[in-house]
Amino acid sequence: MVGHYELKPVQAEGRIDKYLANELPDLSRSRIKELIKSGAVKVNGQTTKVSYQVEAGDKIMLEVPPVAPLKLEAEDIPLDIVYEDHDVIVVNKPQGMVVHPAAGHPNHTLVNALLYHTKDLAASPEGFRPGIVHRIDKDTSGLLMIAKNAKARESLEAQLAAKTNERLYLAIVHGNFSEQAGVIDAPIGRDHGDRKKMAVVENGKKAITHFKVLQQFKNYSLVQCRLETGRTHQIRVHMAYIGHPVAGDPLYGPKKTLKGQGQFLHAATLGFKQPTTGKDLQFSVPAPENFQAALAELEKTAN
Structure with missing residues (x-):
């Protein structure tokens, strides 16, 4: 504009x-x-x-006035690379790292780190997120798949569109459940009252989250969430919608919550087909230390 x-x-x-x-x-x-x-x-x-x-x-x-174009610069930032071949990179993103440059975060992002690691990243239509085919929030940790060439990008994006990827998240949420599993099918769009937030809205995009309760504690639960769609803030919005906001979530959760910076949400498992060979690949990484420390404290009150 x-x-x-x-x-x-x-x-x-x-x-x-x-x-x-x-x-x-x-x-x-x-x-x-x-x-x-x-x-x-x-x-x-x-x-x-x-x-x-x-x-x-x-x-x-x-x-x-026009916004100054973003300059993509390689930065020597350590990466936790779980897997890499000629088509893809699977990286374990730390909590607190932004995925790609934007107006509020022009550098120190995952993309800046990837540019230092390799020159082989698939071009993006926007120009500022080479290699990126899907994202997780700044304060969500865990696995992302990165495309190293155009063929890989096309394949990975097609898999996301067809919902054939495996994307499992771990979340510590407020409250306890009477059920052991469930499906949240509720459309998500921009919150009409606060443009920084997303919400379940009548004219939103289709969004489906499957959840399974893994463990219950005093006032909190550990759940596994499987994404069928990939809307902005989907798990955070959906869990808040059913009365179980993610612990530590500054946008959708209560202020009185577990100690930590940002939401206790971790992209733990990622599965997809290798773009060239079609081989099924699946990767899992443990939750970060602050997540595990919070769980250890909560386990003292396990139901």
Whole structure:
């Protein structure tokens, strides 16, 4: 979204950044704040502050310049490579690492580390995520498959579309279950009240999560989740939707939770067919130390 915009006179009240986020849904809240701070937003002909409270009748104008293109740079960041051949890399991503560069995270990502490791990464249509065919959240740890060439990308993306991949996650969630397993079939889309969040919404994209209860503790449970689809924040949204938010989740869970940084969610098992040979490959990695430490404490209260 680039260009000069003149909004109709304000009809509501509230902070200007929130008002603009509602009026201009193609701009993120962080981008709007950047524009305000840079002086690109004017109210009644004057630059303003992020904290400004709009009033009925205010006239708002803004100039949205092009975003500087992301520069992909190789960075010497250690990688936990579980498997590699001429077509694919399977990497165990640590919690806290962003998968690919974006406006808020221009470097220190998994892609930057991969570029240092190899020059063989499949080009991406967007240009800023070579090799990436699927993602996990910054604060989710675990397995990702990386395409090293165009043929591998096409094969892995086709497998994802056909839902033939095996993707199993471990999660520590709030509360206890009366059932041992279940299926959550609920469409996911952007939360109408908070653009940073996803939610179960009527007009969302089809999303299906299978879950199995592995162990129950006092106020918490360990579950295994299998993704049938791969929507943004799917497990986090679905578990919160059924009343069992992932422990430590800053967006969808309660503040009173287990000690740790980010959600206790780990992509533990990944299976797919090797793009050239068609051989079935499957990999599993243990949850990170903080996850295992939390489990050890919870096991003292096991039901």
